[in-house]
Amino acid sequence: MSLTIAESDRTCTLAIADSDRPYLPRGVRLKADKVRGGTVLLAPEKAVALDAIGEAILSRVNGQARLGEIIDDLAATYNAPREQIAGDVQVFLQGLRARVFLQVKS
Amino acid sequence: MTVPPPIAMLAELTHRCPLSCPYCSNPVALQGRQSELDTATWADAFQQAAELGVLQLHLSGGEPASRPDLVDLTRAAREAGLYTNLITSGIGLTPKRLDALEAVGLDHVQLSLQGTHADLADRIGGYKGGFARKMAVAQEIRDRGIPLTLNAVMHRQNLDDLDRTIEMAVELGARRLEVACVQFHGWATLNRAALLPTREQTEATKRKVAEAEARLRGVLAFDFVPPDYYSDFPKSCMGGWGSTGLNIVPDGKVLPCHAAETIPHLQFDRITDRPLREIWYDSPAFNAYRGTDFLPETCRSCERVGIDFGGCRCQALAIAGDAAATDPVCRKSPDHHRVTALLDEAMRDADGADFTYRVAPR
Numbered sequence: 001m002s003l004t005i006a007e008s009d010r011t012c013t014l015a016i017a018d019s020d021r022p023y024l025p026r027g028v029r030l031k032a033d034k035v036r037g038g039t040v041l042l043a044p045e046k047a048v049a050l051d052a053i054g055e056a057i058l059s060r061v062n063g064q065a066r067l068g069e070i071i072d073d074l075a076a077t078y079n080a081p082r083e084q085i086a087g088d089v090q091v092f093l094q095g096l097r098a099r100v101f102l103q104v105k106s
Numbered sequence: 107m108t109v110p111p112p113i114a115m116l117a118e119l120t121h122r123c124p125l126s127c128p129y130c131s132n133p134v135a136l137q138g139r140q141s142e143l144d145t146a147t148w149a150d151a152f153q154q155a156a157e158l159g160v161l162q163l164h165l166s167g168g169e170p171a172s173r174p175d176l177v178d179l180t181r182a183a184r185e186a187g188l189y190t191n192l193i194t195s196g197i198g199l200t201p202k203r204l205d206a207l208e209a210v211g212l213d214h215v216q217l218s219l220q221g222t223h224a225d226l227a228d229r230i231g232g233y234k235g236g237f238a239r240k241m242a243v244a245q246e247i248r249d250r251g252i253p254l255t256l257n258a259v260m261h262r263q264n265l266d267d268l269d270r271t272i273e274m275a276v277e278l279g280a281r282r283l284e285v286a287c288v289q290f291h292g293w294a295t296l297n298r299a300a301l302l303p304t305r306e307q308t309e310a311t312k313r314k315v316a317e318a319e320a321r322l323r324g325v326l327a328f329d330f331v332p333p334d335y336y337s338d339f340p341k342s343c344m345g346g347w348g349s350t351g352l353n354i355v356p357d358g359k360v361l362p363c364h365a366a367e368t369i370p371h372l373q374f375d376r377i378t379d380r381p382l383r384e385i386w387y388d389s390p391a392f393n394a395y396r397g398t399d400f401l402p403e404t405c406r407s408c409e410r411v412g413i414d415f416g417g418c419r420c421q422a423l424a425i426a427g428d429a430a431a432t433d434p435v436c437r438k439s440p441d442h443h444r445v446t447a448l449l450d451e452a453m454r455d456a457d458g459a460d461f462t463y464r465v466a467p468r
Binding site for chain 1: 214
């Protein structure tokens, strides 16, 4: 179970706008892993073990919250610079979007 | 070594199938209906698998829709907390059945594709009218919004249609395309001359997949299994023996991979005789090739040993005559010349080679 992060040169078409509302499409869901601990992202024929950061991001992805709001919430919760959080979230979510584990609506 | 819990389980519910593809991954000795596990035994196996740590369940066959209890089995898998993938040719999935599968929580369908048009697909599948029925099922899946993967099994006779295959995946609304080049075990070895692609086809395929993957990022995800006879290094078979996945065959035998029964000195336990947990952690068959200690020095001293674990055990046996040998696909293998010879032989005999079709089990 490993997570591929999108490389920066591939991001032009996958970038998520602050006003976009990301969501997990049908067939992609979070699950508590009772045997190994932690949370896994389940997708068609794939399982991705999430680290604490991934879990913090995806627990806020619900199809309603806009990316900007998710970043604001994370920056406030973890008392971290918004710019840095925005970069981390963008890289993480674009990696999922590249694999069609995540989609966005405006 | 510490043995991790398994992530995925392949449940071969039946060997029965209306198709007779000449590369079928089922063993050459097929099991008939009378030896198949019943619904309750499968349901219990799913529960045990979930408790053991399995996250992904692949409901497969043969054709899993040949089981009249497919809906009940899917329900049992979801109730056990497993992510359920249905691996199917589509034949036997009526609209009513798809509704029922959706209602019990089927997560995802992987639909096989034998070719991009009826003439080719029906010839390869050995089933007239199969392509038209498959396309109708694909539309039903799409209409319901069930997540879809197209599994294009590719070989000499259809690799030149790869561009069209990719287009079809997008048109059918698939999120994922497996470009699965035939691996040579069981039935496929009987058809090597007819199925082995040329080196030119293999190079073109790698190029096309890389191009399409970049172009369709975010639209269609790719899983690519290249024809390994042309590779410099072996595939990381099953991510290492007994490390991530297991397979239960129709009569309940539990295998480390779907071809493991080709290794004759291994004895496989049945789910009806022993708890799955014991089979995974303690059985001699699962421990036979775990880790890398059993490998020859060629592998143990290689910087890639942690990447490919010496390759495929079944292929090592089939070509090098020793299941503990370096996979002879590897250019470092002392048996690599045998792969080269098989390639030469297949290329020489390719013209006019007929298929030996899979036969129907009783």
